[in-house]
Amino acid sequence: MSEEMRGFDVQAYEELVTENSPVTEENLFIVLGKVQDIFGGVPREIVRDLAVRTGLAEARIYGALTSYRDFKVQAEGRD
């Protein structure tokens, strides 16, 4: 995990990813949902990390998240 991943519980995120490994297009929506439920939002660093893992574009994930009322994207790690 990159150093940039600051401001939220990196370990919790790593556990989540391990539990749902491998994260692919097929379970990404569900994983993002869990991120939202655990962190109260989806930090940019996580979007970036999941984009790399799944090979999907960040813009695609961001665009998707912002279309749902109950997802909150966070530009920086949660403070």
Place this chain on the structure above:
Amino acid sequence: MKEICLTIDGREVKVREGTTILEAAKSVAVDIPNLCYDPRMAPIGMCRLCVVQIESRAGLTTSCNTPVEEGMNVCTENEEIAAIRKTILELILSEHRVACTSCDKEGSCKLQDYAYRYQADEGRFGLAERRTSRRNYASNSEAIMYDPDKCILCGLCVKYCAEVEMNEALTFGGLVNEMEVTTAFGIDLEESSCDLCGGCVEVCPSGAMMERSAVGRGRQKELTKTRTTCPYCGVGCQIDLNVNRKTNEIVRVSSEVGCIPNDGNLCVKGKFVMEFVGHEKRLRTPLIKRNGRLEQATWEEAITLVGERLGRIRAEFGADAIAGLSSAKCTNEENYVFQKFMRAAVGTNNVDHCARLCHASTVAGLARAFGSGAMTNSIEELKNAGCIFVIGSNTTEAHPVMALYIKEAAVKNGAKLIVADPRAIDLVRFAGLHVAQKPGTDVALINAMMNVIIEEKLLDSEFIDARTEGFDELADAVKDFTPEMAEKITTVAAEKIREAARMYAGAATASIVYSMGITQHTTGTDNVLSLANLAMLTGNVGAESTGVNPLRGQNNVQGACDLGALPNVYPGYQSVEDAAVRAKFEKAWGKELPAKNGLTIVEMMHAIEQGSVKALYMMGENPALSDPNLNRTRAALEKVDFLVSQDIFLTESGEYADVVLPSVCFAEKDGTFTNTERRVQRVRKAVEPPGGARNDWEIICEVAGELGYTMAYEGAGQIMDEMASVCPIYGGISFERIDSVGLQWPCPDKDHPGTKYLHKGRFTRGKGKFNAVKFKDPAEVPDDDYPFVLSTGRQLYQFHTGTLTRKSRVVNQVSPTGYVEIHPADAESLEIVDGDSIEVVSRRGKVTTKAKVTCRIEKGWLFMPFHFCEGPANMLTIDALDPLAKIPEYKVCAAAIRKVKMTS
């Protein structure tokens, strides 16, 4: 394909199966309104304006996505549909800031046109809140401007970016009622995966996305479009210069969907980088060096001086003491005139140009193997290839629009894509297989692939028997060269080599695509020969979507070669040493011509060093930045007795010149360029040149006159006619014939349709020739003092020596400085972090540049783009030459790096 017959508005229409109703209607000039349709992308279906009534169907149907069916009876507009269209437009206008009074788009705005057609009332449903004042993803972009209040959310820009450019930099963002176009997290466009192709701007049907630099410089209805050919890479995109006649400025560049070869697609350079055209630094008068300083002079003074000095040198040392560099940036006509000038007016074959530096090995290699050295297929054919083997070409950066076809083949048409490149270049994203061979080991890789193909009987014996010679020697040469042996040399796992071989040999149609990563080696010709071997071995040449395709770097490097700006051939690759050919040219040009081959670029520099060449005439060339081992080149420029630089800017090389002659650029002249697929395309004058700048060919003709040889033409068209008369492959080409679409040579006569792909049924040289080649190490390999392998190359935003691109604000924003790519592990061991100032040193020189730490490159290897004069990579490169093609080894040399300690 099947034809379908249907009725549209009472008229019988016949179209191909799979055509949509909208396209079918268009074919009979029925214009169904649409705001979200583009033939290059899957239908979006957002605007709903294109609804039509199909007889016996209950609802209305969107015509942009519905294919025609036999016997269908379509009504494209009735009272109800017209009323619905009006309502939809009024709804769209309710959230569109109608500002036609100050909008640049006026004149080409589809929204405005339809609103007029249906007499839509912009206030019918009130006006929504404004959000323009908020920052958005493009607020800081020099290239693109986005106004959410004018955005009608048609989705075309997002779709283009995802489906055509395949970058997915853009998305819709926000809940439905706050929806707008954005990047991920609204980051600046330049920080996103965007590569500034400008396609999003091009497809925008309203004024929501604009070229930032175009804003306020002329509304679309005041602009005149001139169709011409892009002056950058060899793809030769057709572009429309949109000129404001009042200010003589190019306001924007556009391109028409459907045009050949680029189908309306462009890259950042063609789209955004035209500031150089009317730039304040353009040369406006001739300059003469007096007391070590270049001073303004009149044309008469300058031409007389050039004539005098060249005349004197010729008288004293002979014609071969004069050398000329023609230019791959100039038109075919200018290249033709220049080489004619050197040969007939001056009397020497010492003429060359920068193709030497990029594709001389292609010309040499393919001529030996096939008989002619050009791309065998058309760009568009790549789209349908079953397998594409890209080797030594960073296509998305060096030939971006070509890359679109490769991506389309891989992503949409299921082609197998093999990318062989030391770096994880962008194309790797789409590749089925990435082979990261160590720089300079291509022959080993390809020989091993052939070993597998022969071993596993994947070869095409029928083709080999019928169409080639020399197979046994080849088979012998690669017999023992197993993938395991190659693994030791290339660092590529043997199994991957096998896989690549099987993929390539197994496809029904396979195209090889290569570029400077293959050619710029001391083994450049060997590399090319190997690829030719590979293609012939599997029968993969001489058919549609099947062949060997060198991508030429500069816009007209193909044409400059075709028209004889080479020391050994006249126009049309006719040897200067062939007496019959020479006789023909002597007759045509009315002058006795020299019989022996001239000098190549690097040889010219060496000859200057040794004192045998006394004068150098450069037309549009900048060897002080582009040639290898710059210190040596610069010393030569310093040393030569008389140096002429004919150019549009005062270049690094021009600084050394005794006389500088201002010429006009592509947008100010008529002529032709020949793109990498051998297509001869028009260049047209769109703006007036600055000051006293003149056409290159006119200047050359005048200098010829001073040397006592008359050359006179009324215009470029007349030069083309003369070219056609002496150069058989251009024999049937004239300005009239290529007025709307270019022709591909060979085109021997007026009725010939041009040649889509080469070597059909028969190679140019008769039988294809296998040439057994053995792997050789590069000229310089790493050692303890210089432990890294340094490779140089191109970068998307820059072009060549940066003369044109570095004057652009768009480019300077995204690519302000040079850099060297280095693997994180190497960086770590040298305590270098991203952005550090570092010194790169080779046996020939050193430069200071920035470190770019990236996993794109393997450990132990370095990569540097060569465009930057403040950190010129060619200070480091080696001028070791390929023995046959005389191309320098830009791609491999040994280097060391160290961190620069900051003082202060």
Place this chain on the structure above:
Amino acid sequence: MKETKLLTERVGKYDPLDLKGYEASGGLEGLNQALAMEAEEVVEQVRRSGLTGRGGAGFPTGSKWESAAKHGPGPKYLICNADEGELGTFKDRVLLDGDPWAILEGILIGAYATGAEQAYIYIKGEYEDTFGLWEKLIEKARDAGLLGANILGSEFSLQLSVAKGRGLYIAGEEFALIASLETRRAMSRLKPPYPTEQGLFGRPTVVNNVETIANVPFILAKGWREYRRFGLEDDPGTRMFSLSGDVKRPGVYEIETGSGTLRGLIDEFGGGTREGGAIKAVQPGGGTSAFLDETSLDCTLSAEGIRKAGSSIGTAAVIVYEQPKSAVGMVKKLLEYYGNESCGRCAPCRLGIKRMQEIIERVNSGRADVDDTARLREIGRAAIRASTCGMGQVFPLPVLSALELFGQDFEAAVNKGPA
């Protein structure tokens, strides 16, 4: 009138996490029957049962399965749509919470029949507890060999994942739902191709409503002939009516199709209007169905009966409005809910829904102008005729039907002027 508990019989009769309890009450019989048949036979059973979709569109379930099943090798998906977003609809939750194993059994049968090896259940975000229950249920099912490889020792394998809706009504529309699971914006798209041809990740996909799926175990356990003994010839089985609005006893009532009238449902099960007043209007098929006025309430409770009366059965969510409500206020409330729920694809839907909302608000506050009813009709026509999915095609219906039936309410509001 009486209830016929084909689907709701077991609800509340066993602990929802207790598989044994489910089996004890006859559960898994359908699955066992199905696994003993060829997949095509299972599809055939469902086709002959005449089951139609309960999610709103009423498409024949057997045909849907058949068209997904006929695709050759490669992944296929089945999605159980538990997003239950239509206003007034709360029947799916009853099943999800009260008889979840039956839904699971239905999913298993559907996946087996169509060849899907991955299924999803997409649960409305507000149903937090339901979501939690299903997460546990899936684990239990896995432990019991009902999910995973070789289910109940057969060749058949299935993974089931549970996804939580994220607060969008439109995400229940099948293409938007698919987009959602693909981590795209919740947007519908053009059809064809239909989901059974190119659905999730471009693969054949069956999307079925919870209630639809709940019918399946019975059909397989008892056979299609037995199933068709219930309800009408051309609309067999039962419907779970969600009764709400101004009634004394709101709730979910399962009724054989054709076995009663709308008025009967409201009076006998709902106990009549809340205040005992006259009925002003009824929406028989959820918040996007057209209003019926008092004169049409004797229609039969079936798709055809309600269609003849001038509306549609939709999700069978019956919303009752009591006098002296004004139609303007009724419509305003609906648009407040739907006004933010277009997916944004079709211009007339995305913009029309908002503009309609604004106009209705103007009418309601007495600031409307004489042209506003014409504007409503223009928007309605454009959206209904030119939108791509069920959303744009239906949201104007309540407004247009209100204008038709209760025009005087609009006139009164316009004439009243601002307060």
